[in-house]
Amino acid sequence: MQIFVRRATENDIPVILELLYVLGRPIAKNDLEITTFSRQIKQYITNPxxxxxxxxxxxxxxxxxxxxxxxxxxxxxxxxxxxxxxxAKEYRYKGTGKNLVAECIKIAKEKKCYRIRLESGNQRVESHKFYKKLGFTQHALTFTFEIQ
Incomplete structure (x- = not known):
């Protein structure tokens, strides 16, 4: 299986939303939320x-x-x-995540970043193993305060 990594376009927004749901992000409850989430993704894509x-x-x-x-x-x-x-679940353990991270590392080097940082939920034990295998180290704990 050959994996190709590229920058997202506006045409990708519906699939991006679906993948975010796989990650456990909020599912749009109605057309207004779909429009709002789509607009946010579009702004993300166009932000330098x-x-x-x-x-x-x-x-x-x-x-x-x-x-x-x-x-x-x-x-x-x-x-x-x-x-x-x-x-996507059916494409895990096939090099997809590894290719995505490799592209991130390439971009970080091009932009001369001093580090790459990410967060991963406590329950995502397999993801933690994946990140460690790629050379990431656990650096901190994350604390949140939910605003209602």
Whole structure:
């Protein structure tokens, strides 16, 4: 199976939404939410400080990674932050995620980032093994405060 990684386009938005649902992100409840989420993805695609990459095989999108380039107060170089990385279940363990991460590393080097950072839920034990296998190290704990 050959995996091709490319930047997402507006035409990819419906598939991007579906993959985000696989990741456990909120499912649009109605047409208004679909429009809102689609608009947010479009803004992400067109923002120079952000990117969405998709993994494709046989013209089918099977994974994605989103990137944000962050300026830190105590660093001269950018940090690449990965908020989302997801591969469709039937395409896992076939190199899809590895290809997406490899492209992220390539981009981070081109932009001269000082590091790549991501978060992974405590329950995602297999994902943690995957990241460690690719050379990522656990660096911190994440704390959240939900605003209602």
């Amino acid at each position: 400080d952000k990117q969405i990459l998709v993994a494709q095989t046989n013209s089918k999108i099977v994974g994605l990674v989103s990137l944000i380039f962050v300026t830190r107060l105590n660093q001269e170089k950018l940090e690449m932050y990965i908020p989302e990385l997801v591969v």
